[in-house]
Amino acid sequence: MMKASDLLVRCLEEEGVEYVFGLPGEELEDLLFSLRESEITFIPVRHEQGAAFMADVHGRLTGEAGVCLATLGPGATNLITGVADAHLDKSPLVAITGQGGRERLHKESHQALDIVHMFEPVVKWNSQITDAETIPESVRKAFKLAEFEKPGATHLEFPEDVADEDVTASVLPTRPRVRRPDPDRDSLTRATDLVEAAESPLVLAGNGAVRTRAARRLRQLVEHVGMPVIATYMGKGAVSDRLDASLLTLNSGPVGEAASAMDRADCVIAVGYDIAEHDPKSWNPDRDKTVIHVDHEPAEVYEHYNPDVELVADISATLDELRERLDSVEGPEWCSGLRERIVEDVSRKPDADEPFSVKRTLPYLREAMADGDVLISDVGSHKMAIARHFPSYEPNTCIISNGLASMGIAVPGGIAADLALETNVVVATGDGGFLMNAAEIETATRLDLGFTIVVFNDDDYGLISEKQVEHTGEQFGTGLTNPDFVTFAESFGIEGHRPETWTAVKSTLEDAIASDEMVLVEIPLA
Structure with a gap:
């Protein structure tokens, strides 16, 4: 006999889970204390979307399902963007959300939404755990389907009254993954x-x-x-x-x-x-x-x-x-x-008086990174330059989201990558995507992580501006104002740099990437 929340955590341990990324919530109380007593590290983050992006990138880099956790209502709705990103990017992810007691789910009640049906379009499978005895089967199915080709996201909802029940079921052992047969x-x-x-x-x-x-x-x-x-x-x-x-x-x-x-x-x-x-x-x-x-x-x-x-x-x-x-x-x-023309184009370094651009920064970034180092790109105009002009030499060393293509993935993704890998990690982001989840820098510093954040700053949602100008000759609704990113970085206790020459860009990137510390480098675009 054990508590249902303890059983769920033991099932996660059997699946080999190292980290659970998430936010605490009242309805998760039993599960959180069960995690405290386990071998799994619970990582509190600053926003549920960040938690889902971390699980998403963990799954993509390792092939093992990343796990994210959120409470009911707004916690679950905040989680859904990152879960959808994993779904369309074919990244194995298991999302767990809390829920109120079953006695109040038949009627309108505080923060209660039909999360299972809300998640249905963006997961391979999901279910509410209504009977604690089914926890081992539910967890095993969630991981099996998340990791089976083509991988993707699954979701389990865990009502708080079920979490508090006593249960006699035992952990279901994992088995080797199912393999498709050879071609006919x-x-x-x-x-x-x-x-x-x-x-x-x-x-x-x-x-x-x-x-x-x-x-x-x-x-x-x-x-x-x-x-x-x-x-x-x-x-x-x-x-x-x-x-x-x-x-x-x-x-x-x-x-x-x-x-x-x-x-x-x-x-x-x-x-x-x-x-x-x-x-x-x-x-x-x-x-x-x-x-x-x-x-x-x-x-x-x-x-x-x-x-x-x-x-x-x-x-x-x-x-x-x-x-x-x-x-x-x-x-x-x-x-x-x-x-020959492609290689010449992507490797050309800028003239000394050439304005800063993403494309011409990339040769310096590529030189500063080893073949096995990992670059994680956010979404925006810089992503297009990285996709087209940043040579990659090993698989899974340039992480680009192009299924859902959601902004805000880079900084959370850097946390997941730095936890999972021994290589250097570089995050490339625009000013727009960066500020969507920049608060996760606190999560990274709390975990004593060390990776490099490169912010390409054009004070604009640049990719949308480009498309508007291409289609209409003008732009609207895309302009932004930004904080001083160097001061912003320093407020988190990390280094911030804003190089003013191409020579400084080169040396700053080399020093930052070689460092074991968190460093932010702002590249102000012309």
């Missing part, structure tokens, strides 16, 4: 024939190529066959951008050289590609390309993404099979000139 022979044969018949085949590496740890097999395939590779923004690093085959990402290059390669390609092998990442209408507008879909799930039905062959199986096993069947094809020579 007929589909492999058809895919091989299509690639060999193509004049300019190309690999499109998506989120799944990184998420499934299939990067090593993809690199082996690319090196064996000799095809060029273009990554989506979330597929960066699946193939090293040092390889001659790499054309970086969609839209990389001074005048969209990567996009021109997509235009010329007559056969696209889409590996782990989610159409939520990047609309295929942009690279298959005429629907005339041969498409081979390689993923754990069948392709979404969409007129611009209607694959000729679908290899629905374990991605790594599928890539191995293709490598064994394919001979070397024409090779990346048909687009080698494009790569």
